[in-house]
Amino acid sequence: MIIPEESDSVPIEEQKKYENYLFYFTRNSEIFHEGQPGDGCMYLLRSGEVGIFRDVGGQEEMTATVSAVNIIGEMSLLMGWDRTATIRVISNTAILYKFRYFDLNIIYSTAAYSEMLIKRLINDLKIVNDRMVETNTKYGLIDEQYTNLMKHGKIVFSAMNYVLENIANDSVINSKEWHYISAVREMMQNYVGEYLPEFKEVVSSNDETGFQNLKRIENDQLLPGILKNIIGKK
Protein backbone atom coordinates (compact mmCIF):
# COMPACT_ATOMS: atom_id res chain seq x y z
CA MET A 1 0.00 0.00 0.00
CA ILE A 2 1.49 3.31 -1.06
CA ILE A 3 0.23 6.29 0.88
CA PRO A 4 0.12 9.55 -1.08
CA GLU A 5 2.22 12.43 0.17
CA GLU A 6 -0.69 14.46 1.54
CA SER A 7 -1.73 11.71 3.96
CA ASP A 8 0.79 12.83 6.49
CA SER A 9 -1.69 12.75 9.37
CA VAL A 10 -0.46 9.27 10.33
CA PRO A 11 3.23 9.07 11.33
CA ILE A 12 5.29 7.07 8.88
CA GLU A 13 6.44 4.61 11.61
CA GLU A 14 2.83 3.84 12.47
CA GLN A 15 1.99 3.41 8.78
CA LYS A 16 4.77 0.85 8.60
CA LYS A 17 3.62 -0.95 11.77
CA TYR A 18 0.11 -1.35 10.37
CA GLU A 19 1.03 -1.74 6.70
CA ASN A 20 -0.68 -5.14 6.41
CA TYR A 21 -3.94 -3.68 7.68
CA LEU A 22 -3.83 -0.20 6.19
CA PHE A 23 -6.26 0.91 3.48
CA TYR A 24 -6.29 4.30 1.84
CA PHE A 25 -9.56 5.70 0.47
CA THR A 26 -10.67 8.85 -1.33
CA ARG A 27 -13.94 10.79 -1.07
CA ASN A 28 -17.08 8.76 -1.85
CA SER A 29 -15.34 5.40 -1.52
CA GLU A 30 -17.67 2.85 0.02
CA ILE A 31 -16.21 0.81 2.88
CA PHE A 32 -19.17 -1.55 3.09
CA HIS A 33 -22.83 -1.59 2.08
CA GLU A 34 -26.04 -1.98 4.09
CA GLY A 35 -27.43 -5.52 3.97
CA GLN A 36 -24.13 -7.03 2.82
CA PRO A 37 -23.35 -10.26 4.74
CA GLY A 38 -20.89 -9.80 7.60
CA ASP A 39 -17.34 -10.29 6.29
CA GLY A 40 -15.84 -10.67 9.78
CA CYS A 41 -13.96 -7.38 9.54
CA MET A 42 -13.78 -4.41 11.86
CA TYR A 43 -12.25 -1.07 10.86
CA LEU A 44 -10.28 1.48 12.78
CA LEU A 45 -10.79 4.85 11.13
CA ARG A 46 -7.31 6.33 11.61
CA SER A 47 -7.73 9.56 9.65
CA GLY A 48 -10.54 11.29 7.79
CA GLU A 49 -14.32 11.18 8.20
CA VAL A 50 -17.04 8.77 7.07
CA GLY A 51 -20.80 9.01 6.77
CA ILE A 52 -23.21 6.35 7.98
CA PHE A 53 -25.96 5.93 5.37
CA ARG A 54 -29.18 4.01 5.81
CA ASP A 55 -32.00 3.10 3.48
CA VAL A 56 -35.01 5.00 4.80
CA GLY A 57 -38.07 4.00 2.77
CA GLY A 58 -36.09 3.46 -0.44
CA GLN A 59 -34.10 6.71 -0.06
CA GLU A 60 -30.52 6.63 1.22
CA GLU A 61 -30.05 9.05 4.11
CA MET A 62 -26.88 9.99 6.00
CA THR A 63 -27.89 9.31 9.61
CA ALA A 64 -24.55 10.10 11.30
CA THR A 65 -20.89 10.87 10.68
CA VAL A 66 -17.82 9.38 12.36
CA SER A 67 -14.44 11.11 12.56
CA ALA A 68 -11.02 9.59 13.20
CA VAL A 69 -9.94 8.04 15.47
CA ASN A 70 -12.82 5.61 15.86
CA ILE A 71 -13.90 2.01 15.45
CA ILE A 72 -16.43 1.03 12.77
CA GLY A 73 -18.30 -2.18 12.03
CA GLU A 74 -17.21 -4.19 15.06
CA MET A 75 -20.61 -5.90 15.40
CA SER A 76 -20.10 -7.71 12.10
CA LEU A 77 -16.77 -9.07 13.28
CA LEU A 78 -18.04 -10.01 16.73
CA MET A 79 -21.57 -11.23 16.04
CA GLY A 80 -21.39 -12.16 12.35
CA TRP A 81 -24.17 -9.65 11.67
CA ASP A 82 -24.97 -8.40 8.21
CA ARG A 83 -23.92 -4.79 7.68
CA THR A 84 -26.63 -2.61 9.19
CA ALA A 85 -25.56 0.53 7.32
CA THR A 86 -23.50 1.75 4.40
CA ILE A 87 -20.24 3.49 5.27
CA ARG A 88 -18.79 5.98 2.77
CA VAL A 89 -15.83 8.37 2.99
CA ILE A 90 -16.95 12.03 3.18
CA SER A 91 -13.52 13.65 3.67
CA ASN A 92 -11.00 14.10 0.82
CA THR A 93 -9.05 11.09 2.02
CA ALA A 94 -9.33 8.50 4.78
CA ILE A 95 -7.04 5.87 6.24
CA LEU A 96 -8.56 2.77 7.78
CA TYR A 97 -7.03 -0.26 9.41
CA LYS A 98 -8.96 -3.42 8.64
CA PHE A 99 -8.86 -6.07 11.35
CA ARG A 100 -10.15 -9.62 11.54
CA TYR A 101 -10.79 -11.44 14.83
CA PHE A 102 -7.27 -12.81 15.08
CA ASP A 103 -5.84 -9.33 14.49
CA LEU A 104 -7.41 -7.99 17.69
CA ASN A 105 -4.12 -8.48 19.53
CA ILE A 106 -2.90 -5.39 17.67
CA ILE A 107 -5.61 -3.48 19.51
CA TYR A 108 -4.69 -4.87 22.94
CA SER A 109 -1.13 -3.62 22.68
CA THR A 110 -2.16 0.00 22.08
CA ALA A 111 -3.81 1.50 25.17
CA ALA A 112 -5.72 4.14 23.15
CA TYR A 113 -7.20 1.52 20.82
CA SER A 114 -8.01 -0.84 23.70
CA GLU A 115 -9.84 1.97 25.43
CA MET A 116 -11.73 2.79 22.24
CA LEU A 117 -12.79 -0.81 21.67
CA ILE A 118 -13.70 -1.40 25.33
CA LYS A 119 -15.83 1.75 25.41
CA ARG A 120 -17.45 0.81 22.13
CA LEU A 121 -18.20 -2.71 23.41
CA ILE A 122 -19.66 -1.33 26.63
CA ASN A 123 -21.87 0.94 24.54
CA ASP A 124 -22.91 -1.96 22.26
CA LEU A 125 -23.70 -4.02 25.33
CA LYS A 126 -25.87 -1.25 26.74
CA ILE A 127 -27.73 -0.92 23.42
CA VAL A 128 -28.36 -4.66 23.09
CA ASN A 129 -29.30 -4.88 26.77
CA ASP A 130 -31.73 -1.95 26.53
CA ARG A 131 -33.37 -3.61 23.55
CA MET A 132 -33.63 -6.84 25.46
CA VAL A 133 -35.26 -5.11 28.42
CA GLU A 134 -37.68 -3.39 26.03
CA THR A 135 -38.50 -6.65 24.24
CA ASN A 136 -38.93 -8.45 27.56
CA THR A 137 -41.37 -5.79 28.73
CA LYS A 138 -43.39 -6.01 25.51
CA TYR A 139 -43.25 -9.80 25.70
CA GLY A 140 -44.40 -9.87 29.33
CA LEU A 141 -47.31 -7.59 28.50
CA ILE A 142 -48.51 -9.52 25.48
CA ASP A 143 -47.97 -12.82 27.28
CA GLU A 144 -50.25 -11.60 30.07
CA GLN A 145 -52.91 -10.48 27.59
CA TYR A 146 -52.65 -13.71 25.63
CA THR A 147 -52.90 -15.84 28.78
CA ASN A 148 -55.97 -13.87 29.84
CA LEU A 149 -57.61 -14.27 26.42
CA MET A 150 -56.92 -17.99 26.43
CA LYS A 151 -58.22 -18.51 29.96
CA HIS A 152 -61.42 -16.51 29.66
CA GLY A 153 -62.00 -17.42 26.02
CA LYS A 154 -62.01 -21.08 27.06
CA ILE A 155 -64.44 -20.41 29.88
CA VAL A 156 -66.93 -18.39 27.86
CA PHE A 157 -66.87 -20.64 24.81
CA SER A 158 -67.21 -23.80 26.83
CA ALA A 159 -70.03 -22.37 28.95
CA MET A 160 -71.90 -21.13 25.86
CA ASN A 161 -71.42 -24.49 24.23
CA TYR A 162 -72.86 -26.19 27.29
CA VAL A 163 -75.81 -23.81 27.54
CA LEU A 164 -76.69 -24.05 23.86
CA GLU A 165 -76.48 -27.83 23.99
CA ASN A 166 -78.65 -28.08 27.07
CA ILE A 167 -81.34 -25.46 26.42
CA ALA A 168 -82.69 -27.92 23.87
CA ASN A 169 -83.22 -30.48 26.62
CA ASP A 170 -85.54 -28.10 28.43
CA SER A 171 -89.12 -29.18 27.79
CA VAL A 172 -90.35 -25.67 26.90
CA ILE A 173 -88.33 -25.69 23.67
CA ASN A 174 -90.09 -27.10 20.64
CA SER A 175 -88.32 -28.58 17.64
CA LYS A 176 -88.35 -25.32 15.63
CA GLU A 177 -86.50 -23.42 18.33
CA TRP A 178 -84.23 -26.36 18.89
CA HIS A 179 -83.04 -25.95 15.31
CA TYR A 180 -82.25 -22.28 15.84
CA ILE A 181 -80.39 -22.83 19.07
CA SER A 182 -78.48 -25.79 17.66
CA ALA A 183 -77.59 -23.70 14.64
CA VAL A 184 -76.03 -20.98 16.84
CA ARG A 185 -73.94 -23.63 18.54
CA GLU A 186 -73.02 -25.18 15.20
CA MET A 187 -71.92 -21.79 13.87
CA MET A 188 -69.71 -21.28 16.93
CA GLN A 189 -68.24 -24.78 16.57
CA ASN A 190 -67.65 -24.27 12.84
CA TYR A 191 -65.91 -20.93 13.29
CA VAL A 192 -63.80 -21.96 16.25
CA GLY A 193 -62.83 -25.17 14.47
CA GLU A 194 -61.68 -23.21 11.44
CA TYR A 195 -59.97 -20.17 12.97
CA LEU A 196 -59.52 -20.66 16.72
CA PRO A 197 -58.12 -24.18 17.12
CA GLU A 198 -57.05 -23.22 20.66
CA PHE A 199 -60.71 -23.41 21.65
CA LYS A 200 -61.79 -26.34 19.49
CA GLU A 201 -61.88 -28.84 22.32
CA VAL A 202 -64.03 -26.71 24.62
CA VAL A 203 -66.78 -26.33 22.00
CA SER A 204 -67.00 -30.07 21.28
CA SER A 205 -69.74 -32.31 22.64
CA ASN A 206 -67.17 -34.26 24.62
CA ASP A 207 -65.96 -31.25 26.58
CA GLU A 208 -66.48 -31.84 30.28
CA THR A 209 -65.53 -28.36 31.49
CA GLY A 210 -68.66 -26.62 30.18
CA PHE A 211 -70.72 -27.37 33.24
CA GLN A 212 -67.95 -26.31 35.66
CA ASN A 213 -67.41 -23.10 33.74
CA LEU A 214 -71.11 -22.34 33.81
CA LYS A 215 -71.03 -22.81 37.61
CA ARG A 216 -68.08 -20.47 37.72
CA ILE A 217 -70.01 -17.84 35.77
CA GLU A 218 -72.92 -18.29 38.19
CA ASN A 219 -70.57 -17.85 41.16
CA ASP A 220 -69.36 -14.62 39.56
CA GLN A 221 -73.06 -13.52 39.47
CA LEU A 222 -72.86 -13.18 35.70
CA LEU A 223 -75.46 -15.83 34.87
CA PRO A 224 -79.01 -14.68 33.99
CA GLY A 225 -81.60 -16.34 36.26
CA ILE A 226 -83.37 -18.30 33.52
CA LEU A 227 -80.19 -20.21 32.71
CA LYS A 228 -79.85 -21.42 36.29
CA ASN A 229 -82.45 -24.07 35.39
CA ILE A 230 -79.83 -25.66 33.19
CA ILE A 231 -77.39 -25.95 36.04
CA GLY A 232 -80.17 -27.25 38.28
CA LYS A 233 -80.89 -30.12 35.88
CA LYS A 234 -77.43 -31.66 36.09
Place this chain on the structure above:
Amino acid sequence: MIIPEESDSVPIEEQKKYENYLFYFTRNSEIFHEGQPGDGCMYLLRSGEVGIFRDVGGQEEMTATVSAVNIIGEMSLLMGWDRTATIRVISNTAILYKFRYFDLNIIYSTAAYSEMLIKRLINDLKIVNDRMVETNTKYGLIDEQYTNLMKHGKIVFSAMNYVLENIANDSVINSKEWHYISAVREMMQNYVGEYLPEFKEVVSSNDETGFQNLKRIENDQLLPGILKNIIGKK
Protein backbone atom coordinates in the same frame (compact mmCIF):
# COMPACT_ATOMS: atom_id res chain seq x y z
CA MET B 1 -3.12 -3.27 52.41
CA ILE B 2 -0.47 -5.61 53.82
CA ILE B 3 0.03 -8.76 51.81
CA PRO B 4 1.13 -11.79 53.88
CA GLU B 5 4.45 -13.42 53.02
CA GLU B 6 2.94 -16.48 51.34
CA SER B 7 1.11 -14.40 48.72
CA ASP B 8 4.19 -14.19 46.60
CA SER B 9 2.31 -15.11 43.40
CA VAL B 10 2.04 -11.41 42.50
CA PRO B 11 5.36 -9.58 41.99
CA ILE B 12 5.96 -6.92 44.62
CA GLU B 13 6.27 -4.14 41.98
CA GLU B 14 2.84 -5.03 40.64
CA GLN B 15 1.41 -5.14 44.16
CA LYS B 16 2.71 -1.61 44.63
CA LYS B 17 1.34 -0.42 41.29
CA TYR B 18 -2.13 -1.67 42.18
CA GLU B 19 -2.01 -1.03 45.92
CA ASN B 20 -5.06 1.26 45.88
CA TYR B 21 -7.14 -1.47 44.23
CA LEU B 22 -5.70 -4.57 45.81
CA PHE B 23 -7.72 -6.73 48.22
CA TYR B 24 -6.48 -9.83 49.95
CA PHE B 25 -8.95 -12.59 50.89
CA THR B 26 -8.75 -15.96 52.63
CA ARG B 27 -10.76 -19.13 51.99
CA ASN B 28 -14.55 -18.77 52.26
CA SER B 29 -14.46 -14.96 52.07
CA GLU B 30 -17.45 -13.67 50.13
CA ILE B 31 -16.67 -11.11 47.42
CA PHE B 32 -20.31 -10.29 46.74
CA HIS B 33 -23.71 -11.92 47.23
CA GLU B 34 -26.43 -12.95 44.77
CA GLY B 35 -29.24 -10.39 44.58
CA GLN B 36 -27.14 -7.61 46.14
CA PRO B 37 -27.63 -4.31 44.27
CA GLY B 38 -24.86 -3.54 41.77
CA ASP B 39 -22.13 -1.58 43.56
CA GLY B 40 -20.49 -0.43 40.31
CA CYS B 41 -17.39 -2.55 40.88
CA MET B 42 -15.60 -5.07 38.71
CA TYR B 43 -12.90 -7.41 40.02
CA LEU B 44 -9.76 -8.75 38.48
CA LEU B 45 -8.92 -12.04 40.15
CA ARG B 46 -5.14 -11.79 40.21
CA SER B 47 -4.35 -14.95 42.18
CA GLY B 48 -6.32 -17.82 43.69
CA GLU B 49 -9.64 -19.36 42.78
CA VAL B 50 -13.27 -18.46 43.45
CA GLY B 51 -16.54 -20.37 43.22
CA ILE B 52 -19.70 -19.02 41.60
CA PHE B 53 -22.67 -19.96 43.78
CA ARG B 54 -26.30 -19.64 42.85
CA ASP B 55 -29.53 -20.18 44.73
CA VAL B 56 -31.17 -23.18 43.06
CA GLY B 57 -34.61 -23.71 44.61
CA GLY B 58 -33.55 -22.45 48.04
CA GLN B 59 -30.29 -24.43 48.06
CA GLU B 60 -26.98 -22.75 47.29
CA GLU B 61 -25.06 -24.60 44.58
CA MET B 62 -21.60 -23.99 43.16
CA THR B 63 -22.28 -23.71 39.44
CA ALA B 64 -18.73 -22.88 38.26
CA THR B 65 -15.24 -21.95 39.40
CA VAL B 66 -12.97 -19.19 38.13
CA SER B 67 -9.18 -19.23 38.44
CA ALA B 68 -6.73 -16.33 38.24
CA VAL B 69 -6.14 -14.38 36.08
CA ASN B 70 -9.72 -13.46 35.22
CA ILE B 71 -12.35 -10.74 35.36
CA ILE B 72 -15.40 -11.07 37.63
CA GLY B 73 -18.58 -9.06 38.00
CA GLU B 74 -18.09 -6.67 35.08
CA MET B 75 -21.80 -6.62 34.22
CA SER B 76 -22.62 -4.88 37.48
CA LEU B 77 -20.09 -2.15 36.75
CA LEU B 78 -21.16 -1.74 33.14
CA MET B 79 -24.92 -2.24 33.31
CA GLY B 80 -25.70 -1.47 36.95
CA TRP B 81 -27.13 -4.97 37.30
CA ASP B 82 -27.75 -6.59 40.66
CA ARG B 83 -25.30 -9.37 41.44
CA THR B 84 -26.53 -12.47 39.62
CA ALA B 85 -24.44 -14.87 41.72
CA THR B 86 -22.49 -15.15 44.95
CA ILE B 87 -18.69 -15.23 44.61
CA ARG B 88 -16.66 -16.90 47.36
CA VAL B 89 -12.96 -17.71 47.62
CA ILE B 90 -12.29 -21.47 47.41
CA SER B 91 -8.46 -21.37 47.43
CA ASN B 92 -6.42 -20.74 50.61
CA THR B 93 -5.86 -17.14 49.60
CA ALA B 94 -6.90 -14.86 46.75
CA ILE B 95 -5.83 -11.44 45.54
CA LEU B 96 -8.36 -9.29 43.70
CA TYR B 97 -8.11 -5.84 42.20
CA LYS B 98 -11.33 -3.90 42.61
CA PHE B 99 -12.06 -1.40 39.83
CA ARG B 100 -14.74 1.24 39.36
CA TYR B 101 -15.66 2.68 35.96
CA PHE B 102 -13.10 5.49 36.16
CA ASP B 103 -10.39 2.96 37.05
CA LEU B 104 -10.73 1.17 33.71
CA ASN B 105 -7.78 3.14 32.31
CA ILE B 106 -5.58 0.86 34.43
CA ILE B 107 -6.88 -2.02 32.31
CA TYR B 108 -6.22 -0.24 28.99
CA SER B 109 -2.56 0.21 29.76
CA THR B 110 -1.95 -3.51 30.33
CA ALA B 111 -2.32 -5.48 27.11
CA ALA B 112 -3.10 -8.76 28.93
CA TYR B 113 -5.90 -7.14 30.94
CA SER B 114 -7.28 -5.30 27.89
CA GLU B 115 -7.42 -8.58 26.03
CA MET B 116 -9.16 -10.25 28.95
CA LEU B 117 -11.78 -7.51 29.26
CA ILE B 118 -12.36 -7.26 25.49
CA LYS B 119 -12.83 -11.02 25.21
CA ARG B 120 -15.13 -10.99 28.20
CA LEU B 121 -17.17 -8.14 26.73
CA ILE B 122 -17.44 -9.90 23.38
CA ASN B 123 -18.68 -12.99 25.23
CA ASP B 124 -21.18 -10.92 27.27
CA LEU B 125 -22.38 -9.32 24.05
CA LYS B 126 -22.92 -12.72 22.46
CA ILE B 127 -24.87 -13.93 25.50
CA VAL B 128 -27.11 -10.86 25.64
CA ASN B 129 -27.57 -10.95 21.86
CA ASP B 130 -28.49 -14.66 21.88
CA ARG B 131 -31.04 -13.97 24.61
CA MET B 132 -32.47 -11.11 22.57
CA VAL B 133 -32.82 -13.30 19.48
CA GLU B 134 -34.52 -15.98 21.61
CA THR B 135 -36.89 -13.45 23.20
CA ASN B 136 -37.69 -11.90 19.81
CA THR B 137 -38.58 -15.32 18.43
CA LYS B 138 -40.85 -16.08 21.39
CA TYR B 139 -42.33 -12.59 21.13
CA GLY B 140 -43.03 -12.92 17.40
CA LEU B 141 -44.75 -16.25 17.94
CA ILE B 142 -46.98 -15.09 20.77
CA ASP B 143 -47.73 -11.83 18.97
CA GLU B 144 -48.97 -13.82 15.99
CA GLN B 145 -51.13 -16.05 18.19
CA TYR B 146 -52.48 -13.06 20.10
CA THR B 147 -53.31 -11.17 16.90
CA ASN B 148 -55.14 -14.22 15.57
CA LEU B 149 -57.12 -14.63 18.79
CA MET B 150 -58.10 -10.97 18.77
CA LYS B 151 -59.14 -10.99 15.12
CA HIS B 152 -61.20 -14.14 15.13
CA GLY B 153 -62.47 -13.66 18.70
CA LYS B 154 -63.95 -10.33 17.59
CA ILE B 155 -65.58 -11.92 14.56
CA VAL B 156 -67.15 -14.86 16.37
CA PHE B 157 -68.33 -12.85 19.37
CA SER B 158 -69.80 -10.10 17.24
CA ALA B 159 -71.55 -12.57 14.90
CA MET B 160 -72.98 -14.54 17.80
CA ASN B 161 -74.13 -11.36 19.42
CA TYR B 162 -75.89 -10.40 16.21
CA VAL B 163 -77.50 -13.80 15.72
CA LEU B 164 -78.71 -14.04 19.31
CA GLU B 165 -80.15 -10.54 19.10
CA ASN B 166 -81.94 -11.19 15.82
CA ILE B 167 -83.28 -14.71 16.24
CA ALA B 168 -85.79 -13.13 18.62
CA ASN B 169 -87.10 -11.03 15.74
CA ASP B 170 -87.96 -14.14 13.78
CA SER B 171 -91.69 -14.72 14.03
CA VAL B 172 -91.38 -18.43 14.89
CA ILE B 173 -89.89 -17.61 18.30
CA ASN B 174 -92.34 -17.13 21.11
CA SER B 175 -91.67 -15.09 24.23
CA LYS B 176 -90.51 -18.05 26.32
CA GLU B 177 -87.78 -18.95 23.85
CA TRP B 178 -86.92 -15.32 23.46
CA HIS B 179 -86.05 -15.24 27.15
CA TYR B 180 -83.72 -18.19 26.79
CA ILE B 181 -81.96 -16.84 23.75
CA SER B 182 -81.66 -13.38 25.24
CA ALA B 183 -80.26 -14.94 28.40
CA VAL B 184 -77.48 -16.67 26.43
CA ARG B 185 -76.58 -13.34 24.87
CA GLU B 186 -76.73 -11.61 28.24
CA MET B 187 -74.42 -14.20 29.75
CA MET B 188 -71.92 -13.67 26.92
CA GLN B 189 -72.13 -9.90 27.34
CA ASN B 190 -71.72 -10.17 31.12
CA TYR B 191 -68.73 -12.43 30.92
CA VAL B 192 -66.96 -10.54 28.15
CA GLY B 193 -67.64 -7.25 29.96
CA GLU B 194 -66.04 -8.58 33.12
CA TYR B 195 -63.08 -10.58 31.83
CA LEU B 196 -62.52 -9.87 28.14
CA PRO B 197 -62.73 -6.08 27.79
CA GLU B 198 -61.02 -6.42 24.40
CA PHE B 199 -64.31 -7.78 23.03
CA LYS B 200 -66.72 -5.65 25.04
CA GLU B 201 -67.62 -3.38 22.15
CA VAL B 202 -68.42 -6.17 19.70
CA VAL B 203 -70.98 -7.76 22.06
CA SER B 204 -72.86 -4.48 22.67
CA SER B 205 -76.15 -3.63 21.02
CA ASN B 206 -74.49 -0.72 19.25
CA ASP B 207 -71.94 -2.85 17.46
CA GLU B 208 -72.31 -2.48 13.72
CA THR B 209 -69.85 -5.16 12.68
CA GLY B 210 -72.02 -8.11 13.73
CA PHE B 211 -73.91 -8.26 10.46
CA GLN B 212 -70.73 -7.95 8.35
CA ASN B 213 -69.07 -10.66 10.38
CA LEU B 214 -72.05 -12.94 9.96
CA LYS B 215 -71.81 -12.38 6.18
CA ARG B 216 -68.15 -13.24 6.40
CA ILE B 217 -68.94 -16.48 8.20
CA GLU B 218 -71.52 -17.26 5.50
CA ASN B 219 -68.93 -16.58 2.80
CA ASP B 220 -66.62 -19.03 4.57
CA GLN B 221 -69.47 -21.60 4.31
CA LEU B 222 -69.51 -21.93 8.09
CA LEU B 223 -73.07 -20.67 8.61
CA PRO B 224 -75.84 -23.27 9.18
CA GLY B 225 -78.65 -22.85 6.66
CA ILE B 226 -81.35 -21.88 9.16
CA LEU B 227 -79.38 -18.80 10.23
CA LYS B 228 -79.27 -17.50 6.65
CA ASN B 229 -82.84 -16.27 7.26
CA ILE B 230 -81.40 -13.73 9.65
CA ILE B 231 -79.04 -12.36 7.04
CA GLY B 232 -81.88 -12.37 4.51
CA LYS B 233 -84.01 -10.15 6.74
CA LYS B 234 -81.55 -7.26 6.85
